[in-house]
Amino acid sequence: MEAKDIPGFFAKPEEIDAEKYIYLDYYFECIGEPEAAAAHLCSEQSTAQWKRVGIDEDFREEFGAKVLELKVIKELDEISCPVKNVFDGKTYACKAKIAHPHNNFGPRIPNLLSAVCGEGTFFSPGIPIIKLLDIHFPKSYLNQFEGPKFGIEGLREILNVYDRPIFFGVIKPNIGLPPEPFSEIGYQSWLGGLDIAKDDEMLADTSWSPTPIRSKLLGAAREKAERETGVPKIYLANITDEVDRIIELHDIAVENGANALMLNAMPVGLSAVRMLRKHTKVPLIAHFPFTASFSRMQHYGIHSQVITKLQRLAGFDSIIMPGFGNRMMTPEDEVLQNIKACYEDMGHIKRVLPVPGGSDSAVTLKNVYEKVGSTDFGFVPGRGVFGHPMGPKAGAASIRQAWEAISSATPIETYAETHEELKAAIHAFSKRK
Amino acid sequence: MEAKDIPGFFAKPEEIDAEKYIYLDYYFECIGEPEAAAAHLCSEQSTAQWKRVGIDEDFREEFGAKVLELKVIKELDEISCPVKNVFDGKTYACKAKIAHPHNNFGPRIPNLLSAVCGEGTFFSPGIPIIKLLDIHFPKSYLNQFEGPKFGIEGLREILNVYDRPIFFGVIKPNIGLPPEPFSEIGYQSWLGGLDIAKDDEMLADTSWSPTPIRSKLLGAAREKAERETGVPKIYLANITDEVDRIIELHDIAVENGANALMLNAMPVGLSAVRMLRKHTKVPLIAHFPFTASFSRMQHYGIHSQVITKLQRLAGFDSIIMPGFGNRMMTPEDEVLQNIKACYEDMGHIKRVLPVPGGSDSAVTLKNVYEKVGSTDFGFVPGRGVFGHPMGPKAGAASIRQAWEAISSATPIETYAETHEELKAAIHAFSKRK
Structure with missing residues (x-):
């Protein structure tokens, strides 16, 4: 790219038709001039400043991505993580906001991903380190997606629960336990007060726990628990499988009584x-395997909130994500950004x-609630319910008791004096906090 | 995990049934004792050392992943890239070979990915930095996959080319050019000697270049070029789109004359x-957007050769990958590992x-050929054909002339003295080398 070509990849926000673009926030470290690097980034990810030989044409106005803002944060001694085969020169840390014409690819998730985190992003000349930090869509683009069928309100209607968090639990042992005892402990957890008993993300349609058998047992156990408790329950079946089997597994699991x-x-x-x-026919819940492989590095890859937004776009009604605390190795501001991405307009x-x-367990609920700052969240212990020393029914009860304490502004230790399940949970799980 | 539980996650290779496991090579940086960290890694990614309350059971023998080898490379002052929320203690760089029972998840790619690069890998206690370096499958697992329908030999049969590399070219301008002129320059490139003229990975079924129209024009142009040159040609159509449209797009494109x-x-x-x-009905070719987001960091994420192997397993016949040279910011040994992963048993x-x-261009062909060390590769210029100063036909001719020079052990500069397309390519592209 020559110096005279660079301004063609810059624009002021008021100069473009806002509805024709999606908006991308990038952090990058470039070797060489930031303006040239940012122009290259736009060129590589949209129209590569191409013209046919012998023909005077310029696709940039309609098809070119454009830098709306470029901020040089500072000059660096070197890029922050080593990448082989880079060029020499001065190194800068930068942030850029880029407008990318969505008509280049249309309302298609694979093509959107290819445009915003594909070759044009990760192989732009002079930019060895780059992270897609955030993405924003205009109404014209969002209108071409269906989005969630149920959402928070739909989930609450199914459960008839409006004024508190939704209590999930991951049935454990997750791998190896046959369907019969698996359904029995799921049943116990509903009796104890869980809203949603769920399969682990590793447990799908296996030879030792086939979806047709497991969903039938859990569906029956759910209905029994609903009759006995008088309140609606959800069995959340993991149907992660090959793409050409998920519709069939949906039909089998839902027919058998899985209702998410x-x-x-x-x-x-x-x-x-x-x-x-x-x-x-039922709500869809996302789990997060693989995402950390490209989201954990501070300066490289794709921020997890981008994936949260794309999961909403794809139609998930609820998103399980790495939460608070040391265990999940995720900065608190990232967790909060992901929660915000679930709520925002x-x-x-x-x-x-x-x-x-x-x-999580009864011991961590207050902290999570305070950090989220709303009752619009799901709480998903594994061990905190199924590893409770008095069993899964008591484990689930301990979570509900913790919430009763929190919602009545009573310290859980005080409430535990008259609630033995909570007392046992505090004893068992406090050291794990 | 208590110290007494750690040995249950270790095994000697001769102690396990080799056909029941897949094999995973990880690099990791752990905080705390490496043996405990490696045991945790196995526990988290298979059965989380679970037993029901009050029941004596142990799922580890059948369902547990097991450390076969653990090598502590060195003690580190700190982990090599910052990750928030980690624990304190001595830090070690390690490599481990882990055997993971594939019956835990079965012959399903999404479940395989969830097992080997999911929560259990990236959220294992005390392991903030980890990279899946390689994966190996036993015959019992491979036998449950179809793999490529054509492979190298099938592609060569379609083209009737057996003794040289396959010459691809990315038709450019890639974004914005309407189907008619797009097909005309594709046609020119076939006349000049390309085997395969292809859509850019960013160009799919768009409003300004719909697949039905583009594939019809390119299909007709391909047949015309075949008649005029007397040799088979391939139009490689990019049908990247939403999952529920790719079968339909396959049928439309193939009916119209796309033959890969x-x-x-x-x-x-x-x-x-x-x-x-x-x-x-036709060969499937992979392109690489997104992969760099999790493969570029030396010590974190997933090595690209893992994805190359999974692409073979999924059924691709050819894999476009970041190649040699500074431009693609990929270490040469990684490119060579990916090439090896295409060939190996x-x-x-x-x-x-x-x-x-x-x-790439006529100027880089010799270097690529020498590094690959075989004619079993595809060569895929964009600008080197479509940005050739004499046009795409001459651009394609320059590639074929470069190969004639190489295969007759003539320096390309010498060969160029009597071949003007090659001469022009050397003049235009040498400075870009």
Whole structure:
């Protein structure tokens, strides 16, 4: 790219038609002039400043991505993580806001991903280190997506629970336990007060616990628990599988009484989720395997809130995500950004229920509630329910007791004096906090 | 985990049934004792050392992942990239080989990904930094996959080319050019000697270049070029799109004369590729958007050769990958590992054609050929054909002339004295080398 070509990849926000673009926030470290690097980034990810030989044409105005803002944060001695095969020169840390014309690719998740975190982003000349920090969509783009079918409000209607968090639990042992004892402990957890008993994200349709058998047993156990407790319950079945089996597994599991379905979003692919969204009769819940592989590094990869927003776009009603505390190795501000991404205005795309998880129990509920700052979240212990020393029914009861304490502004230790399940939970799990 | 539980996650290779496991090579940086960290890694990614309350059971023998080898490379002053929320203690860089029972999840790509690069890998206690370096499959696992339908040999049969590299070219301008002029320059490139003219990975089914129209024009142009040159040609159409449209787009494009199809593997999802593989009538070619987001960091994420192997498993016949040289910011040994992963023995899973790409032209062909060390590769210029100063026909001719020079052991500069297209290519592209 020559110096005279650089201004063609810059624009002022008021100069462009806002509805024609999606907006991308990048952090990058460049070797060489930041303006040239940012122009290259736009060129590589949209139209590569191409013209046919012998023909005077310029696709940039209609098809070019454009830098709306470029901020040089500071000059660096070297890039922050080593990358081989880079060029020499002065090194800068920068942030850029880029407008990318969405008509280049249309309302297609795989093509959107290819445009914003594809070759044009990660192989732009002179930019060895780059992270896609955030993404924003105009109404015109959002209107071409269906989004969640149920959302927070739909989930609350199914459960008839409006004034408190939704209590999930991951049935454990997760791997190896046959369907019969698995359904028995799920049943116990509903009796104790869980709203949603769920499969682990590692447990899908296996030879030793086939989905048709497991969902039938859990569906029956759910209905029994509903009759006995008089309140609605959800069995959340993990139907993560090959793309050409998920519609069939949806039908089997739902017919058998699973009334919400989980998919490991990135392993299955967001586009497959969008396909299932068109078919589903029940809420869809996302789990997060794979995402940390590209989101954990501070200065490289893709920020997890981008994936949270794309999961909403694909049609998930609730998103399980790495939560608070040391265990999940995720900075608190990142957890909060992901929660915000579940709530924030995305036009007609419904708000979805965030489920920040990680080594939770009755002991951690207050902290999570205070950090979220709302009752619109899901709480998802594993051990905190199924490893409770008095068993899963008591484990679930301990969570509900903790919430009763919190909502009546009573210290849980005080409330535990008259509630033995909570007392046992505090004893068992406090050291793990 | 208590100290007494650690040995249950270690095994000697001769103690396990080799066919029941897949094998994983990890690099990790742990805080605390390496043996405990490696045991945790196994526990988290398979059965979390769980037993029901009050029941004496141990799922580890059948369902537990096991450390076969653990090598402590060195003690570190600190982890090599900052990760928030980690624990305190001595820090070690380690490598481990882990055997993971594939019956835990079965022959399903999304569940395989969830097991080997999911929560259990990236959220294992005390291991903030980890990279999945390699993966190996036993025959019993491979036998449950179809793999490539054509492979290298199938592609060569279609083209009737057996003794040289396959010459691809990315038709440019890639974004914004309407189908008619786009097909005209594709046609020119076939006349000049390209085997395969292809869509850019960013160009799919768009409003300004719909697949039905583009594939019809390119299909007709391909047949015309075949008639005029007397040799088979391939139009490689990019059908990257939502999962529930790729079968339909396959049918439209193939009916119209596209005789190979490209998909952006990770954005579409490997499982969707496996679905298409069952249906396809033509070879499937992978492109690499998104992969760098988790593969570039030396010590974190997932090595690209893991994805290369999974792409073979999913059924791709050829894999376009970041190639040699500064432009693609990929270490040479990583490019070579990816090429090797296309060739190496995977039972009945066919060998696939590696296409290492990045700013290639007649000038770079010799270097790529020498590094690959075989004619079993694809060469994929963009500008080197479509930005050739005499036009795409001359651009394609310059590549073929460069190969004539190489295969007759003539310096390309000497050969260029009597071949003006090659001469012009050397003049135009040498400075870019």
